[in-house]
Amino acid sequence: MSERPLLGQLIDALRCLPGVGPKSAQRIAFHLLERDREGGARLARIMADAMTRIRRCCRCRTLTEQDLCALCTNPHRDGGLLCVVEQPSEILAIEQATDFRGLYFVLGGRLSPLDGIGPEELGLDLLDARLSGGEVREVILAISPTVEGSATAHFIAESADRHGVSATRIAHGVPLGGELEYLDGGTLALAFNGRRRL
Amino acid sequence: MSERPLLGQLIDALRCLPGVGPKSAQRIAFHLLERDREGGARLARIMADAMTRIRRCCRCRTLTEQDLCALCTNPHRDGGLLCVVEQPSEILAIEQATDFRGLYFVLGGRLSPLDGIGPEELGLDLLDARLSGGEVREVILAISPTVEGSATAHFIAESADRHGVSATRIAHGVPLGGELEYLDGGTLALAFNGRRRL
Numbered sequence: 001m002s003e004r005p006l007l008g009q010l011i012d013a014l015r016c017l018p019g020v021g022p023k024s025a026q027r028i029a030f031h032l033l034e035r036d037r038e039g040g041a042r043l044a045r046i047m048a049d050a051m052t053r054i055r056r057c058c059r060c061r062t063l064t065e066q067d068l069c070a071l072c073t074n075p076h077r078d079g080g081l082l083c084v085v086e087q088p089s090e091i092l093a094i095e096q097a098t099d100f101r102g103l104y105f106v107l108g109g110r111l112s113p114l115d116g117i118g119p120e121e122l123g124l125d126l127l128d129a130r131l132s133g134g135e136v137r138e139v140i141l142a143i144s145p146t147v148e149g150s151a152t153a154h155f156i157a158e159s160a161d162r163h164g165v166s167a168t169r170i171a172h173g174v175p176l177g178g179e180l181e182y183l184d185g186g187t188l189a190l191a192f193n194g195r196r197r198l
Numbered sequence: 199m200s201e202r203p204l205l206g207q208l209i210d211a212l213r214c215l216p217g218v219g220p221k222s223a224q225r226i227a228f229h230l231l232e233r234d235r236e237g238g239a240r241l242a243r244i245m246a247d248a249m250t251r252i253r254r255c256c257r258c259r260t261l262t263e264q265d266l267c268a269l270c271t272n273p274h275r276d277g278g279l280l281c282v283v284e285q286p287s288e289i290l291a292i293e294q295a296t297d298f299r300g301l302y303f304v305l306g307g308r309l310s311p312l313d314g315i316g317p318e319e320l321g322l323d324l325l326d327a328r329l330s331g332g333e334v335r336e337v338i339l340a341i342s343p344t345v346e347g348s349a350t351a352h353f354i355a356e357s358a359d360r361h362g363v364s365a366t367r368i369a370h371g372v373p374l375g376g377e378l379e380y381l382d383g384g385t386l387a388l389a390f391n392g393r394r395r396l
Binding site: 007010013014016017018026029030031033034037041042044045046048050052053063069087089092 | 204261
């Protein structure tokens with residue numbers, strides 16, 4: 001045998017999946033080979049395709065294999081509402097849980113000058129151009145309430161202000177079913193600061 | 199958009215992996231697309247290759263892309279010792295944990311006539327032919343001590359007996375660090391029945 005056995009190569013390659021160690025990689029490899037070759041072959045085909053063809057939407061920077069993603073080209077979405085998120089996965093979560101019918105903009109992170117993440121890396125020039133276009137009425141910031149997240153939110157709010165767009169931020173506070181005594185202090189402080197009149 | 203977005207297809211296809219539900223599938227898809235495209239592309243390539251090329255070794259029935267697996271063709275292994283296991287994954291476990299230097303034979307299950315699993319499905323004819331060849335001195339049965347497993351082990355022991363090959367079975371009992379009070383009754387009973395003189 002000149003080359004490494006293919007089974008060993010497969011087990012090694014599976015470790016690129018998040019949270020998969022040597023034992024899980026073995027288990028996955030044997031499961032696919034012994035019980036679901038068809039599913040494995042299909043996954044391999046789609047994964048190869050996805051890794052080469054999926055890129056960023058020109059308009060909202062989410063992941064798509066088109067120039068414009070399915071949301072940006074959907075005529076039934078309200079272009080007057082723009083929700084700004086950090087990651088593409090957050091769009092899925094919002095779509096599954098809420099009845100938000102506007103559009104999105106994906107930053108891909110938060111402002112963090114020390115790590116070399118400035119306005120350009122987050123596409124804030126693209127977002128500024130969009131806010132200046134006159135279509136957006138309200139920009140909703142769904143950005144985590146960390147130090148960098150707040151800096152990013154303020155940066156965008158200023159840009160919205162310049163173009164006469166109203167900027168809002170989603171509420172941060174006690175989650176449904178969250179018990180106060182087990183909640184972290186930061187969230188509890190946010191909940192108190194963000195209290196609203198009944 | 200006439201076709202489903204590729205990202206959604208990838209998330210669906212990932213659910214063929216064992217233990218991966220909708221949320222994990224999303225997490226894996228975004229991880230690969232945003233952080234490890236190279237690993238994902240490599241995995242897709244190797245997986246496609248493995249699903250089509252890996253088959254059973256003609257001699258020991260383990261998984262390999264060759265006619266004969268790396269163990270069967272290794273001249274440094276002792277052909278006089280033959281360890282019979284149920285699944286190919288068990289070979290890896292034995293190779294990693296023990297200093298066994300013999301060869302293997304993979305059944306792929308246990309005798310279970312009600313489920314249509316007879317001697318032929320387990321390759322017991324192939325095993326019988328091998329035991330009759332004169333090379334094997336001892337056949338070591340590493341088969342689980344269930345009802346079907348024991349029936350399978352007795353079937354093989356009889357075949358070994360006919361060909362003058364000694365048949366042994368790996369010890370079943372209390373595992374290292376196992377506390378008697380928390381051990382299941384079946385294992386404890388096995389440990390008592392399998393006691394040895396000091």
